[in-house]
Amino acid sequence: MLKREYEGQNCSIARTLELIGERWTVLIIRDAFLGVRRFEDFQNELGVARNVLSTRLTRLVDEGILEKRRYQERPARYEYRLTEKGIALWPVLISLVKWGDRYVSPAGPPRLIVHRGCGGEVNDHLSCERCGKPLGARDVEARPGPGAKAAAA
């Protein structure tokens, strides 16, 4: 058990932030939802120091949010996959996306989260804007949005 980040707080938000509130952690989880699995690919996507990435991945595995699986024997190579507990963070990520799209993406959403096969966007209530179906992590795919062209600095 690591030191409590928010001593004195008997609160599900505080406890969740103790697991995912560290710098870069939510973006690692975002990339896992986008299909990133290998250390090198996380590193390329995030441009984060390798020791920081390693610490964050290990913590997420320890907390049962990611699972570390060997995908090659010789040499041994590993990938990181979201567990059910990790996939259950999908509403957190979608709610961050939707707010950011609305308030801090002047060039438009960099990425659209759409109902696979239907094409409707996910709304604030995690349903499809087009067909109304309640959506989960496995029902959607990410597509470049109007703000995708804004060069990543």
Place this chain on the structure above:
Amino acid sequence: MLKREYEGQNCSIARTLELIGERWTVLIIRDAFLGVRRFEDFQNELGVARNVLSTRLTRLVDEGILEKRRYQERPARYEYRLTEKGIALWPVLISLVKWGDRYVSPAGPPRLIVHRGCGGEVNDHLSCERCGKPLGARDVEARPGPGAKAAAA
């Protein structure tokens, strides 16, 4: 403009975290949703250092998430209220609550978010579990949950 926390990320999640990802900031917003308005009350609720609280509140005001209003003339006293931009963070907080209730609250949810007048809990799709109505921040109230008794350390 403060330094970018996540250089190279053209992403609504990263941009949102640049505003609310600092330690304590989400808990300040949580308390604002729970009705806390005054510096002293935030300080009592959070037990955070006054200079940290002051920095966080100022940042949230600068970003248009909180509004600082004078509520008394002599001596001048101020309170902090969520703006519409701040209230729009409600889905982020609810999704953190729901995940935390499920995965990191062994004594049960410390706090229940229920549909005012109906009593049904808000679900992952931000609707009422009992009557099915889609809910927003103004439709709910917080009640002590089964985990409320666990003493705050």
